[in-house]
Amino acid sequence: MVQQLGPRPDGSIPFSVEFNPPRDAAGEARLWRAAREFERLHPAFVSMTYGAGGSTRDRTIRVTGQLARETTLLTVAHLTAVDHSVAELRSIVGAYADAGIRNLLVLRGDPPGDVLGEWIKHPEGVEYAEELVRMVRDLGDFHVGVASFPQGHPRSTDLDQDTRFLVSKLRAGAEYSITQMFFDVEHYLRLRDRVIACDPIEGAKPIIPELMPVTSLRTVQRAEELSGRPLPAKVMERLRKAAGNGPDEDRAAVRACGIEIATEMAQRLISEGAPCLHFITLNFAKATSEVLANLGYTMSATPAHA
Template sequence: MHFFSADRTATGAAVRSIRPAPCSRSVVESLRAHAGTRVPFSVEFNPPRDAAGEARLWRAVRQFERMHPAFVSMTYGAGGSTKDRTARITRQLAQQTTLLPVAHLTAVGHGLAELRALVGSYADCGIRNILVLRGDPPGDPLGEWRKHPDGVTYAEELVRIVRDLGDFNVGVASFPEGHHRSPDLATDTAFLAAKLRAGADYSITQMFFDIEHYLRLRDRVAAHDPIEGAKPIIPELMPITSLRTVQRAVELSGRAVPAPVLDRLRKAAGDGPEENREAVRAAGIEIATEMAQRLIAEGAPCLHFITLNFAKATSEVLTNLGYEVTAAPLSA
């Protein structure tokens, strides 16, 4: 790792600063650079479970590379279950592609020494952008959250740790409907503002299907803290290709699909023993396109797409929006 001389936090603990590669662009800088005639877009990958899944991921990576997203992120997996694979592939994205990778970092299952070492390993391969999350408990994402004996309790603490380590661009999560552990929206808004004040430069929302929830989130943060409310809040979208998949996704988030959206998907799925995947997929692309159009009209700083390691659905939405998509997606 590359270290500066030790300095100290407000509590007096020694902290070694890590120097990311100077040529690495931050997410905020990339958003500005991509903000021309079109709102920037970004994509999210998931760590694959096996060799076949990894091959599919890299096919999607190369397709998206030709589309020039503002950045790409690699998730951690439930409870940090894929942390080693996540770290390896994120480093490969930095070293072997022209994409701007954002590394996920969660508090689940990590002590402070391991967290600092992981940040250092990212810095060594030029990764400057880190998305800080408290993370979900392993096994049951909606279950009781337990702090690592040598770790941290809140994402706000992790933001401060990363910022104390060096010149990193830090993102955090935001929740248009409020986090399922927050007692109310006011408390949830205060938590987000605290993460931003701690040094986060932007936030990426949890997946949602009601644009009003996103707009009200922006309003709440701006009213709570106008300075922090000016930072980018990036909406996360998922083009639905399967009713079963989206139902599982919302179960893990503790939120429900709005009735009008669910009705459209169920109508497309049909009454047979198996859903009409082609019809559901068409409806899902249409819904994602409509949401993106509204978000663009409302001034969203970027469109962040959950891809499930496929390029085709996202590229179809972008094409519907008038983006020039130069890739030729192979599947899904």
Template sequence: MALGLPSVLPPSQPSIGELIRAAGPTFSFEFFPPKTADGERQLWRAIRELEPLLPSFVSITYGAGGTTRDTTVAVTERVATETTLLPMAHLTAVNHSVAELRNVIGRLAAAGVRNVLAVRGDPPGDPNGEWVRHPDGVLYAEDLVRLVRDSGDFSVGVASFPYKHPRSPDIETDTRYFVQKCRAGAEFAITQMFFEADDYLRLRDRVAAAGCDTPILPGVMPVTQMRTIERSEQLSGAPFPRRLADRFARVADDPEAVRKLGIEQASEMCRRLLDEGVPGIHFITLNRSTATREVWQLLRVGAAV
């Protein structure tokens, strides 16, 4: 559902970068733009069911190759104007000229959206395929960060990778690229999904050792079906941990047991991360609310004990 731009510019929204650096961990949810009418109904049902949990913010992803650009902007605009939620729009550089990127940034600004997650993005069709720069576009995520920051009063986040980015030759190079994005103006980061707390903690330690104190939010997605494991490998470009894969394999024939184990595993990992002082938790919802609400509730119960 595309919305027209408001005739009067709305007030600027809070900065997610500032929220994350404030006292107390943030909790946030990630959604993706729907491609069908049924998908749109599912998205807004999940948003309405999660809104009462009062998340710190929500994010709207951007399809590979910019395939959901207009839907991403429209959903972000609608969240900004029709809900109590603080939205952040993802923005990728794939297949976009600088002029097109500035147009998207301008639409977000017109809706009062000042929070953007700037990622270079994956090529359409094959996420691991060759990355080709648009002839009039930008080459690196750090260039996109500078473009957004130079376009107005935006709080900009970037992606980080516990296992390293699939295109980085090694961990050291990946860390250096991340620090460069932060020095270009990124105020915070959100990790690609992972399933063992130590993976996040190693990332945090090596970034700190490089002299960078940018807060990094862990991206968490509960495993609710066996196919979630395969999908996580496709989305993250990293293998699912063998130890956990064996645990899920033992209950693979019992869908309810798989789901129960996934909720427990995600909750246990989140508790440890919070005990380790993470600045927040970013839940990847896949436009479903139930599993996220269950993990949320387990964390609240644990915190109250």
């Protein structure tokens, strides 16, 4: 997977997208529409998040396997330790391997229902993502990525300690990290500096920045829930100004503003040498495609790897 990162022969930077497991048949159809549209833009990879709850999990593994088998997209499956024993985790990794998936984003996961709630380890499970990285690497020839946090993990009070925990995950065998979404590029750059200062060898591994184009004030709320952080005041000011003072938000203006903010961030990240741009899509292709179009990425009639 890491071979897909860094500048391409034409000088462009690869991009990748994150999908969520669909909840029902309509959601599944929407995911497939987005996947087919992204195929024509040639992402370096697509990733599928992993949620809590038995039925969601079965669907997640099935749909992720289908994406890997039935499209040209390099598929990365997220794996979390929430509510799983080590034996269950091994069997999930086996199910992904059977589906042809060799790339896993290995995470501890959040307590179900409350991102900031108390983490309770499964009695026969793992405590930290680092242990899961070792377990997956011991199970076979998997390419492993982990999470990184430009402003520190929401529970963490010490940025340097947080950086050391990230470096431990990389030393345990992770090849790259994908960041929590952020809206201030300085936070990404400072994370990169901290990791290099902590360990120059591990600091050379790609840190992929995660972006989310805001398309409405409701997605701001979602972005804050996902990142566990409020959006920077300057960003909120621009979005509120776009929303206007009327009783209803000017949705077209907020959307245009959100796309503009994501485009500006992407441009700065490219100029700062980011290895790839990872977009949260919420299973819609349109907003991310617009940002990519602003950056000069073009669609082709056929997928790149066909």
